[in-house]
Amino acid sequence: MANDHKxxxxxxxxxxxxxxxxxxxxxxxxxxxxxxxxxxxxxxxxGRVADTADAxxxxxxxxxxxxxxxxxxxxxxxxxxxxxxxxxTNAGDYVGNGLSCSNCHLDGGRQPLSAPMWAAWTxxxxxxxxxxxxxxxxxxxxxxxxxxxxxxxxxxxxPPPHGSDIxxxxxxxxxxxxxxxxxxxxxxxxxFGKVEKTELGYSPERGAEVFTANCAVCxxxxxxxxxxxxxxxxxxxxxxxxxxxxxxGMARIDTAAAFIKNNMPxxxxxxxxxxxxxxxxxxxxxxxxxxxxxxxxxxxxxxxxRFHDGDQxxxxxxxxxxxxxxxxxDPERPIGAPELPxxxxxxE
Amino acid sequence: xxxxxxxxxxxxxxxxxxxxxxxxxxxxxxxxxWIALALGIWGTAMLFEDQTSYTVAQSAREAGEVMAHDAPExxxxxxxxxxxxxHQPNGAGVRLAVPPLEGSEFAKAGPEVVxxxxxxxxxxxxxxxxxxxxxxxxxxxxxxxxxxxxxVAGFVAARFGGNAAELAPGAVAGLRGAAAGKDSWQGGAxxxxxxxxxxxxxxMRAGSEADIDPAISDLIFAGKGDVWACTSCHGGLGQGVxxxxxxxxxxxxxxxxxxxxxxxxxxxNEHMAFxxxxxxxxxxxxxxxxxxxxxxxSTAAPSLGGDLARGEEIALHGDWPRGIPACFSCHGxxxxxxxxxxxxxxxxxxxxxxxxxxxxxxxxxxxxPLGLMDQISAxxxxxxxxxxxxxxxxxxxVPAVGPDAIAQLEGSxxxx
Numbered sequence: 057m058a059n060d061h062k063x064x065x066x067x068x069x070x071x072x073x074x075x076x077x078x079x080x081x082x083x084x085x086x087x088x089x090x091x092x093x094x095x096x097x098x099x100x101x102x103g104r105v106a107d108t109a110d111a112x113x114x115x116x117x118x119x120x121x122x123x124x125x126x127x128x129x130x131x132x133x134x135x136x137x138x139x140x141x142x143x144x145t146n147a148g149d150y151v152g153n154g155l156s157c158s159n160c161h162l163d164g165g166r167q168p169l170s171a172p173m174w175a176a177w178t179x180x181x182x183x184x185x186x187x188x189x190x191x192x193x194x195x196x197x198x199x200x201x202x203x204x205x206x207x208x209x210x211x212x213x214x215p216p217p218h219g220s221d222i223x224x225x226x227x228x229x230x231x232x233x234x235x236x237x238x239x240x241x242x243x244x245x246x247x248f249g250k251v252e253k254t255e256l257g258y259s260p261e262r263g264a265e266v267f268t269a270n271c272a273v274c275x276x277x278x279x280x281x282x283x284x285x286x287x288x289x290x291x292x293x294x295x296x297x298x299x300x301x302x303x304x305g306m307a308r309i310d311t312a313a314a315f316i317k318n319n320m321p322x323x324x325x326x327x328x329x330x331x332x333x334x335x336x337x338x339x340x341x342x343x344x345x346x347x348x349x350x351x352x353x354x355x356x357x358x359x360x361x362r363f364h365d366g367d368q369x370x371x372x373x374x375x376x377x378x379x380x381x382x383x384x385x386d387p388e389r390p391i392g393a394p395e396l397p398x399x400x401x402x403x404e
Numbered sequence: 405x406x407x408x409x410x411x412x413x414x415x416x417x418x419x420x421x422x423x424x425x426x427x428x429x430x431x432x433x434x435x436x437x438w439i440a441l442a443l444g445i446w447g448t449a450m451l452f453e454d455q456t457s458y459t460v461a462q463s464a465r466e467a468g469e470v471m472a473h474d475a476p477e478x479x480x481x482x483x484x485x486x487x488x489x490x491h492q493p494n495g496a497g498v499r500l501a502v503p504p505l506e507g508s509e510f511a512k513a514g515p516e517v518v519x520x521x522x523x524x525x526x527x528x529x530x531x532x533x534x535x536x537x538x539x540x541x542x543x544x545x546x547x548x549x550x551x552x553x554x555x556v557a558g559f560v561a562a563r564f565g566g567n568a569a570e571l572a573p574g575a576v577a578g579l580r581g582a583a584a585g586k587d588s589w590q591g592g593a594x595x596x597x598x599x600x601x602x603x604x605x606x607x608m609r610a611g612s613e614a615d616i617d618p619a620i621s622d623l624i625f626a627g628k629g630d631v632w633a634c635t636s637c638h639g640g641l642g643q644g645v646x647x648x649x650x651x652x653x654x655x656x657x658x659x660x661x662x663x664x665x666x667x668x669x670x671x672x673n674e675h676m677a678f679x680x681x682x683x684x685x686x687x688x689x690x691x692x693x694x695x696x697x698x699x700x701x702s703t704a705a706p707s708l709g710g711d712l713a714r715g716e717e718i719a720l721h722g723d724w725p726r727g728i729p730a731c732f733s734c735h736g737x738x739x740x741x742x743x744x745x746x747x748x749x750x751x752x753x754x755x756x757x758x759x760x761x762x763x764x765x766x767x768x769x770x771x772x773p774l775g776l777m778d779q780i781s782a783x784x785x786x787x788x789x790x791x792x793x794x795x796x797x798x799x800x801x802v803p804a805v806g807p808d809a810i811a812q813l814e815g816s817x818x819x820x
Contacts, residue, residue, distance in 0.1 A: 072433075079435020086442035090449050113725050121721075138494055145492065145499040154500070163724045273745050273773040274734065282743075284736035285540045285802065286490075288501035291734075291742070321774050323729045392499050394534045 115168040115245040116175070118233040129228065136229025139222060140165060140173075143205065144392070147222045150201050152209030152346070152391045153298045154289045157226075160204070160306065162319060165233060168245025169318040169325070175246040177227075177234040186363075193230065194223045203304035208349045209297075211390045248314040254331045258309060260375070263339025266332045270321055271340075279343065295343035297384040302348040302371050309368040312337035342370055347383025356381045479559025482552055486544065486800075487560070489720065489738045495564045498737075503532035503539070504564075511565030513599045518565075519557035519576055520598060522548070523583040525800075527699075528591025529606040536606050539591055540740070542750070542800035545583065546701040550576040588699070620690035623683075631679050634691070641700040646707075649756040652698035653801060657744025659692035662771075671771045702751035702801040706794035708758055711787065715795025718788060719749075727783045731792065734776070740802045745773050750799035757793035765789075 121137070124130050139146040141164060143156040158164055165173035180193040187199075201207045201215035208214065216222040237243060268277070274291040275281055281293040293299045305311045317333035318325050328336065348371065351359045356379065360372025371381040484493060490502045497504035505511050509532065511518060525543035529536055544553065551573040561567040589595050592605030627633040637648045644650035651659060665671035666680035667688075683691075706712065717723070719739065722730035732739055734746050741748030749757070763769035764781035772778055781789070 075433060076435050079433070079439055083435070083438040083442045086439070086446050090442070090446040134493070138492065138496075142492060142496070142498060145496050146494070148499045151499075163722070167724055270774060283501070284738075284740045284742055285538075286498075286501045286740070287538050288498050288737055290736050290746075321776065322733065323727055323776060323780055324774065327774075395531075395536060 113168075116172075116237050116243050118166050118172070118174040118237075119235050121164075124232070129232075132225050132228035133232045136225035136227070136232075137164065139226055140229055147201075147216065148392050149211040150205065150207045150214070150216050150222070152206035152387075153293070153300070154391075155205055155292050155298075155300070157200070159292045160315065162322075165230070167319070169247070169249045170315065171247050172233075172245060173230040174234040174237050175243045177230040178237050178239045178241065178243070179246070193227055194218060197223055197226055202349045204300045204306065206299075206301045206346045206349070208301070209346060209387055209391050211393050213390065248311060249318045251310070251313045251317045251330050251333050254334055256331060258313075258334035258338040260335070260339040260342040262331075263335035263337070263342075266328065266336040267339050270328065270332075271336065274322070279340065294340045295345050297346060297387065299345050301346035302369075302381055302383065303350055303363070307341055307345065307369055307371065309334065309337045309341050309370075312341055338370075342375055342380070344380065344382065344384055348381065351383075479555040479557075480563075482548070482556045483559050483563075485716075486548065486556065489732070490541075495560075497532075500535070501537070503530060503535070503537045505560055506564045508532050508564060509602055510595070510599060511560055512567055513561075513565070514567045514569045515554070515557040515561040515571035516569070516575070516579070517595075517599055518560050519553050519571060519579055520583065521589060521595070522553055522557060523576075523580055524586055525588040526591060526595075527588035528593070528608055530592035530595065531603060531605050532592075534603075540802065541588075542802045543588060543701060544800050545580060546703075547798065547800040550574075550580065553580075616694055617690055620687065620694060623687060623691060624694060629682070631682055634679075637675070639703075642695045642698050643700050643703045644753045644756065645703070646753060646755045647759055648753065650700075650702075650704065650752050650801075651695040652700035654696060654747050655741055655743035656689075656692040656696035658741070658747045659695055660688050661744060663688045663691065665771045671769060700801060702797075702799070704751050704753050704797035706754060706797050708754050708790040708794050710754070710790035710792070710794035712791065712795050712798065714788065715791035715793070718784070718792045719795055723783075723788075728780055728788075731796075738802070739796060739799055748802055749796045751801035752793075752796055754790075754793035754797040757796055758789050761789040761793070762786075 124133050124137075135146075140157040140161070143158075144151040144154050160170065161167070161173060162170040168175075176196075177193065180196060181190050182196075183189070184191045184196075187195075189195075191199075198215045198218070205215075267279075271279075271294075275294050276291070279294040280296055280298065281289060281291040283289050300306050306315065313330075313333045313336075316337055317328060317330065321327060348359055348363065350363055354362070356372050360381065364371045373380055487505075491497050491505050492502075495505040497506075510521065521541070522544040524545070526539040526541040528539055530539040531537070548556065554571045554573045554576045557576075558569075558571050561569065561571075590608045592602065593608045596602045596605050622628060623631075624634045627636070634642070634651075638644055638651050639648075642651035662671060663676075663680050663683060664685075666673065666676040667683060669677070680688075718728060719731040722728045722733065731749060734742065735749045736742050736746065739748060739750035760769060761777075761781040761784060764772060764777045765784070767778070770778070784792070
């Protein structure tokens, strides 16, 4: 009897404990849920993004497309934007690969640390070691066409000539993006940023693994990018004939590492460590690409000494016994040249 | 000594027959009061919060409507909304990929030709202004009404072709009737029957109608063992409904990958895990091939009350300050998809898109390469997810539409 009673009391106590524990727990959960739903939890704990408040940015805020003014100037901005976003169509005669400005200058030239146009606009005219002269913005954009867009293989065979409307429209777009930005000041978010050198240096072999794990899903295992059903380039080629040539800034490993570190994988900037960014940049730039547009009749060694000496670039160096910089074969016909009457086409 | 067993009658003193168990009055235990209080506060707060988010959504929608009134009207607005992701706002197209409308032989031929093309889409090589394109254009028959097609066609012919002929909505109704049950235009060669004096057009592509393996056909239409048929949820044409995705026209690589993920547990859905666990690799590939080859008009329509303007903004341009890239920067500039890892988004069922975005954000779907979608979905607000899902539902299905598909859809209960 006494034992039974003790058992019962003991049972009652533990039951009570369970009720208290569960009740307290439930109350805590309910209160926690309340606190979370009410948005009293800092976002770094909850991982949520506020619904209404605009994300704070430490960077300069360029205007949105909806703010493009009416009238002739607005029309020029829109044409500039169309060239910027769809360069190989709207300035197609001067593009020798399938790239667009917006492939590297993300978000229509707005994204900080992807060489945003609002930051570039306010810093020209500028002295550049690259050509040892004062460069106007037109000179600078001409360089983009010459190297990054590989104009040597385009229909025109070179960049748009000075005074072309293409520069007028592009500059209108850039000028407008820089509305309100201080002139002749280096703004935060300028250029691609910088990645500190690492103790290990860089290695294309290590970079190959980083590439497979992080880049191949979009740019393809062969680095040639991917297209949609219509053959429209969605992910640009990173090397080979459809990519930037050896004279482009992106062919330098330090430049590419900075771009990658701060922008790639798309939507996950900073995911790669400094070491991984250096390695994968070295891997990408250890492949052959169209020849340096400035080479002319000079030898690779002469071109290296004149334009690449001291740069972090594989141009003119031997890699695994292969001389880099010889370029990809010139296309039989310029890229985008009108087709011959029904016959072989670029798609066949 | 062993414990007295419960039913050992000899050890238990029975209470008298008249005994009634009773309990004295006790206070309500404190924890119960806590819970009640907490739930009460929580409930009130939620009620309040819902109220405010409805108000916010409502005002956002109204603001969107107001903004829409400022935008260009009629044919130009419809053109910008429906055609410009491919043909570009200036009608220049995309070099070597999307034919230009500006100065195009087909735009010059007038609004009726443009409307006929819009109604059936194009699926074959076409030569425009001296360039050959691998034409894949969706049919807009399901996406736009007669009067909308008349307006767009009139705008395109006038603006880009310099042909100011009029096209009445009633005439489009007639063209729609004539297009019913017909396949997409098989490229420029078939369109040459429609437009006089076209420059020579590339030959039609040889049809590659592959017979479907009877075993795969059984899986799709009849089920196998205790596994139900694909069509019982995804619809007779793989068009999907509500939370069940459209499969028609998704890339084979993507479909096979998802089936394997369901089978191997990398993607979880109770029903699909059950279906996929019995599938062999050849069966998975056969199913993927079948659905990838289906050409079915869109049955999706906005249904989540999302803000379409905001959805379009996210799909086309993203919201970079929040870490949201444009959907189309990876899924293709018109949501056509990029094989094998980026599925087509155009015409996908909005409830499905919203549910998947929510699943990624909440960590319940984990098979996105590099965790790309996990991060992007988490960066989107709940309203953004509904907005983008609803916007994608307004787009026409890619690739173009097959003849049986239209006819079947019109005659079936699955169609809308």
